[in-house]
Amino acid sequence: MGNRRYEVPRVGSWQLVLAGMAATFVACGADAGGPEERSGTVQQALSTCSYTITTNTYQGSPEYWGTITFRNTGTSAMTSPQIAFSVPSGVVCDYDEPGWTHTQSGTTCTYSRTSSLTIGVNASYTFYYSTNSTASFTAANVQISDPSCGGSGSGGLTANQKKVAEALTSIWENDTPAINYAYSENIYDGRGYTNGRAGFCTGTGDAIMVIECYNGLRSAANGNLMARYMPGLTTINNRFLSTGESQASTAELDVIGNWRSDWAASYNNTTTRADFKSCQDQINDRLYYTPAMNEAMKWGLTTALTKAALYDAFINHGEDGARSLISAANSALGNAGQVAPVIGYNGITENAWLQKFLEKRRNTLAADSTWIEAVDRVAAYEKLRRQGNWSLATAFRNDVRARDCWGTAYPSSGYTVRNINPDGTWSTPSSYTYSCN
Incomplete structure (x- = not known):
């Protein structure tokens, strides 16, 4: 089937007009804000802790x-902070202060506590690190999380569960469980070029976030093909911000170069791949994964399956749309007052909640002649719910369509059937039978 992508219009919260549940929206960087606003909003979305960076320096040879010095501006003490930041390409973090340990993936260094550490409200903490860099620099994309803040450090998916969840979403986005970082296409949905692992759009404020991150890691002189597009992206983004409407135009990019080719080359080039991938992962987590996990924690949703279904909904419908679906599911189960946590409220179980959430999402996709083409993506989570695969610890297939779960009123989306293993690896079965059980 190739790269067949089913996209629902993604808009900002200022455009949220609901007609029952027939108009839930999808985010493509919705409400992203200007450069400074995006930086602050995105940082808080990822970390979910409230803090202020007061010192950020690295002195070379x-x-x-x-x-890195930061002040806890939240309402509760941090007890086990995690600090992540990006270093220039080729730089290696190489030292752990007492009480800390670190890992490094590409250009991202992540430091975690080996013992408890309390940073009280309004208290400041100074963190030290070392690298092999002889040159001075400023760490980019500093992110601080802590279980006390309710962020991804507490209540998220395990590494393997996240791989499984993302493999499923990638099937819906690109018809393969392999995440397509090199993807770039104008699907003529009024949002410019749709790109990468989460469909970052040039006309809605999230593709520019990826490029801003990438520019912080790699210069044009160091192989960054996307840096030259920033003036055009900025022009498009300013129109998006001033009008509140998605921008279809790619003319400002096309006069500079071949955006699609350069986006793909940025990932396909082994020299630049790690940095380009890292930025896509970071923005995806900030805009979609972490907000989804925060919502799960808020409503008392604890299983990997429910969290995976929420994660996919945040990517497909955006934060506004996913929250509308959550509210609709709550109301349908007798929680019109949106009391949180919902699990346990008047006897509501997670099984009943997920069933209702998926039904509301199914109805939303099916209510539009374009959206209905993607309705089968909801059925996979319904099949897993019926099978009781709550921890995603059993291999499964997406050999299910909405019509198999809810009747023949729904068309077939045509997704290729894949076998997904509990560690996120996958294969294509030679035969299968469609079923929702």
């Missing part, structure tokens, strides 16, 4: 010493 002969010191080889980095310093």
Whole structure:
């Protein structure tokens, strides 16, 4: 089937007009804000902790010493903070202060506590690190999370569960469980070019976030093909911000170069791949994964299956749309007052809640002549619910259509059937039988 993508119009919260549940929306960087606003909003969305960075320096040779000082501006003490930040390409983080341990993926260094550490409300903390860089720099994309803040450090998916969830979403987005970082296409949905693993759009404020991140890691002189598009992206984004409407035009990019080719090359080039992938992962997590996990925690939703269904809904419908679906599911189960947590409220179980959430999402997709083409993506989560695969610990297939779960009123979306293993690996079965049980 190739790269067949089913996209629902993604808009900002200022455009949210509901007609029952027939107009739930999809986000493609909805409500992203301007550069400074995006930076603050995105940072808080990822970390879910409230903090202020007061010092961020790295002194090269002969010191080889980095310093990040932050103040806890939240309403509760941090007890086990995690600090992540990006270093220039080729730089290696190489030292752990007592009480800390670190990992590094590409250009992202993540430091976690090996013992408890309390940082009280309004208290400041100075974190030190070292690298092999002889040159001075400023750490990029500093992110601070802590279980006390209710973020991804507490209540999220395990690494393997997240791989499974993302493999499923990638089937719906690109007809393969393999995440397509190199994807770029104008699908003529009024949002410019749709790109990468989560469909970042040039006309809605999230593709520019990926490029801003990438520019912070790699310069044009160091192989960044996308840096030259920033003036055009900024022009488009300013129109998006001033009008509140998605921008279809790609003319400002096309006069600069071949955007689609350069986007793909940025990932396909082994020299730049790690940085480009890292930025897509970061923006995806900030805009979709972490908000989804926060909503799960808020409503008392604890299973990996429910969290995976929420994660996919946030990517497909955006934050506004996903929250509208959550509210609709709550109301349908007798929680019109939106009391949180919903699980346990008047006897509501997670099984009943997920069933209702998926039904509301099915109805939303089916209510539009274009959206209905994607309705089968909801059925896979319904089949897993019926099978009781709550921890995603059993291999499964997406050999199910909405019509198999809810009747023949729904067309077939045509997704290729894949077998997904509990560690996120996958294969294509030679035969299968469609069923919702």
